Amino acid sequence: MNFEGKQLIDGQSITSGIEYFYAVNRTSGENLDLRFFNASAEDITMAVAAAQRDFVITRNKTGIEKARFLDAIALELEKAGPQLIQMACLETALTTVRIEGELARTINQAKLFAKLLREGNWVDAKIDTGDLQRKPAPRPDIRSMQRPIGPIAVFGASNFPLAFSAAGGDTVSAIAAGCPVVFKAHPGHPATCEIVGKAIVAACVASDMPPGYFSLLQGERAEVGIALTNSPAIKAIAFTGSYRVGKLIFNAAAARPEPIPVFAEMGSSNPVFVLPQALKERRSTIAAGYVNALTLGVGQFCTNPGLLIHESDNNDVLFHQELTNNINAAPGGVMLTQAITGAYRAGVSIRSAIKELQILAEGEVTNDPQRQSPVLFKTSLQEFNQHPQLEEELFGPSAIVITTTSPSEMVAFVEGLSGHLTATVHGTEDELPAYKTLLDVLETKVGRLIINGYPTGVEVVEPMVHGGPYPATTDARSTSVGTGAIYRFTRPVCYQGMPQALLPDELKDSNVLGIWRRVNGNFNNTSI
Numbered sequence: 001m002n003f004e005g006k007q008l009i010d011g012q013s014i015t016s017g018i019e020y021f022y023a024v025n026r027t028s029g030e031n032l033d034l035r036f037f038n039a040s041a042e043d044i045t046m047a048v049a050a051a052q053r054d055f056v057i058t059r060n061k062t063g064i065e066k067a068r069f070l071d072a073i074a075l076e077l078e079k080a081g082p083q084l085i086q087m088a089c090l091e092t093a094l095t096t097v098r099i100e101g102e103l104a105r106t107i108n109q110a111k112l113f114a115k116l117l118r119e120g121n122w123v124d125a126k127i128d129t130g131d132l133q134r135k136p137a138p139r140p141d142i143r144s145m146q147r148p149i150g151p152i153a154v155f156g157a158s159n160f161p162l163a164f165s166a167a168g169g170d171t172v173s174a175i176a177a178g179c180p181v182v183f184k185a186h187p188g189h190p191a192t193c194e195i196v197g198k199a200i201v202a203a204c205v206a207s208d209m210p211p212g213y214f215s216l217l218q219g220e221r222a223e224v225g226i227a228l229t230n231s232p233a234i235k236a237i238a239f240t241g242s243y244r245v246g247k248l249i250f251n252a253a254a255a256r257p258e259p260i261p262v263f264a265e266m267g268s269s270n271p272v273f274v275l276p277q278a279l280k281e282r283r284s285t286i287a288a289g290y291v292n293a294l295t296l297g298v299g300q301f302c303t304n305p306g307l308l309i310h311e312s313d314n315n316d317v318l319f320h321q322e323l324t325n326n327i328n329a330a331p332g333g334v335m336l337t338q339a340i341t342g343a344y345r346a347g348v349s350i351r352s353a354i355k356e357l358q359i360l361a362e363g364e365v366t367n368d369p370q371r372q373s374p375v376l377f378k379t380s381l382q383e384f385n386q387h388p389q390l391e392e393e394l395f396g397p398s399a400i401v402i403t404t405t406s407p408s409e410m411v412a413f414v415e416g417l418s419g420h421l422t423a424t425v426h427g428t429e430d431e432l433p434a435y436k437t438l439l440d441v442l443e444t445k446v447g448r449l450i451i452n453g454y455p456t457g458v459e460v461v462e463p464m465v466h467g468g469p470y471p472a473t474t475d476a477r478s479t480s481v482g483t484g485a486i487y488r489f490t491r492p493v494c495y496q497g498m499p500q501a502l503l504p505d506e507l508k509d510s511n512v513l514g515i516w517r518r519v520n521g522n523f524n525n526t527s528i
Helices: 041-058 063-092 096-119 169-177 190-206 222-229 243-254 276-299 316-328 338-352 407-415 432-443 483-489
Strands: 007-009 012-014 020-025 030-037 126-128 142-148 152-155 181-184 214-217 236-240 262-265 272-274 307-311 358-362 375-380 398-404 420-426 446-451 490-496 517-519 522-524
Touching: 007 041, 007 190, 020 063, 020 190, 030 190, 041 181, 041 214, 041 222, 063 096, 063 169, 063 190, 096 169, 096 483, 152 169, 152 222, 169 181, 169 236, 169 483, 181 222, 190 214, 222 243, 236 243, 236 483, 243 262, 272 276, 276 307, 276 316, 276 398, 276 420, 307 407, 316 358, 316 375, 316 398, 338 375, 338 398, 398 407, 407 432, 420 432, 432 446, 483 490
Parallel strands: 126 517, 152 181, 152 236, 181 214, 236 262, 272 307, 272 420, 307 398, 375 398, 420 446
Antiparallel strands: 007 012, 007 214, 020 030, 126 142, 142 490, 358 375, 517 522
């Protein structure tokens, strides 16, 4: 591919700015000979205007038409696969195996939403045919369904150059809803984003979709994102990244003359609890599994398990030794960007200076400044509580082991937690019922509760919830993974007394689509 380093707007490659930055080879830390222009104010205006113009068309596209578009995106990504994998590995230092798996996930989630659209039931169609004989006044015919809200701004994530990037879950769920997307590429992998962006543009042409359905803006300056957030035609924002940036975008969106929803996933320390009997029976397995989850991808997952809590007993020394052995054997790795590397180093340094925290184990030490090693701290719950900031995510392969003295103390700890994406409990079938209170309280704190597993595997399936109470996300009612993600970009619309010819097909008496609807209180897929 001939990299242009420009914006992809309205089906064209466009440059109106003069400021630029370079893609970086993350393994060496050196700039690649690939220059990318920061989107100008004119670029942003054009992209948003194209999305607003074509929303008139996309909002009325049928599920079949949108499904064809998503299938075309999947096909174009498959075609671009070899070059895409090579570039993503170069820009992120992630392994070929990791990027191959992520590409498969990205393709499959596009196909998942295409399947959802073909089935058509997701629109939540409800019909009450009314009662003209009701006294003292007739009850009118009332119908409702989910409809798209308008152009969406999507911000690419640093740690998933494909699955949470240009053709990631936010983009495909917005497209599935019928909402045009203006995508802000992450400056950590701009060339990867350009390859994917051009694949989506090609899919747009192949499936006869309007060019404003998708645009891509490059930029390393915060001003690009803020200008996009403040664009009046943008009706919602999807963001995956740090708490600092997510809160900045959230505040800007709330301060607009027309405030808009921000679905920001801002990280989590994802506590893991190990119950006494499980610790006694599966000490080695749990220690190995935990360290593997902690260090996977150099710890750069939003579901990285950064807290490990267990009751203190005679197994402490043996369990901590198992953890130490696994951490000592864990290799370091190159992190995604220089900024992430610096933040990780600073976080480890700050934790190391806290006298209540002890370093339990460190991974492989290397003189390579690009590589970072895992670090495991330990403390008691009483000492941990003296430093509330320790609950905050440290993005990277570092965690804190916390010992408690009783089940009630463990529950009290959970009651004091803020929101997280996940929580995990390791326990035997016999002991889990005795910790029902712990599970009940955890349910109020997270979006996904895991038993005898690890949180780093976020399966792209219909029931998945990737979200959680604040500050894990800005809206605990939403998910950014799974088919439920589509509802971030829709709203219910009610039609009262509407003639049959003017109703959406989903709400017509004939039910030509054969979808399941709630009609006069009964759920069926027949005509009226």
